Amino acid sequence: MIGKEYSDKELGKIVIRENTRARRIVLRTRPEALYITVPRGVQMHEVQGAIEKFRARLIRSKKKVERKRIDLDFTIDAEFFKLSLVRGTQNKFLSYSELGITRIVCPPTANFDDDELQAWLRKVIEEALRKNAKIILPSRIDNLSKLHKLPYESLKINSSQGRWGSCSSRKSINLSYYLLLLPSYLVDYVILHELAHTKEMSHSDRFWTILDGLTQGRALELRKELRNYTTSF
Helix, strand or coil: CCEEEEEECCCEEEEEEECCCCCCCEEEECCCCEEEEECCCCCHHHHHHHHHHCHHHHHHHHHHHCCCCCCCCCEEECCCCEEEEEECCCCCCEEEEECCEEEEEECCCCCCCCHHHHHHHHHHHHHHHHHHHHHHHHHHHHHHHHHHCCCCCEEEEECCCCCCEEECCCCEEEEEHHHHHCCHHHHHHHHHHHHHCCCCCCCCHHHHHHHHHHCCCCHHHHHHHHCCCCCCC
C-alpha cells in the first residue's frame, strides 16, 4: 500500500500513507482529513478494521477539530505568530506583516460567511506562516544542531498537515510551518525529535533514549502534550 485517498460519509476525507518506520496503524484527525499512517505491508481490510474499531471516537474528534470561521473575532496568539483581523474603512482587504505579527484589515462590507472569502483568508494566513517559518525555524534548528552535535544535511519548510516534521535517511529534515502555532518548547521538541533521527531512524528504544537525553528525560511527556495541538488553525 503506497498511498490512498477516499471519502467516508461520516469521517470525510481519509488519507492513508505508508511509513517504513511505523510499527502500528496510527490515526490522526485533522480539520481537513483523517490521516492514517501504516507500516509497510498493511492491507486495506486492516485499515478499515482500525477505522471501525475507533469510529465513534474519530467522529467525536472530527467535530472537536472542525475549522473555525475566520472573522473579526478570529485571532492567533501563539508565541511565534500572532494574527488579528480588524474592520477598516476602505472597500478592500489589506494585510500588514512583520516578524511574528500579521494584521488583516477588512472592508466594512466583508461577508465572512462566503466560502471563497474564507479560502482566501486561509491562504493569506498560510503564506504569512510560511514566510515567518522560513526566518524563524532555520536558526532554531541550527542552534539545536550545534548545541547537541547532531548535524543534518538540509532543511525544507513545508505545509504538511499530516506531521510536524520528518527526517530522511540522508539526514534531510522537513518541518511544517504550522510549528509556529506551538509553544517554543514544543517547537524545540519537534526539532530535537527529527535531529534524533539523524542517529536512529526508527522509533526504537534507542531512539527514545537519545531523545530523552536531549529533553531532560521528558520525551514521552512532551510527545503526549504535543497531541493536544493540530497542524491547522
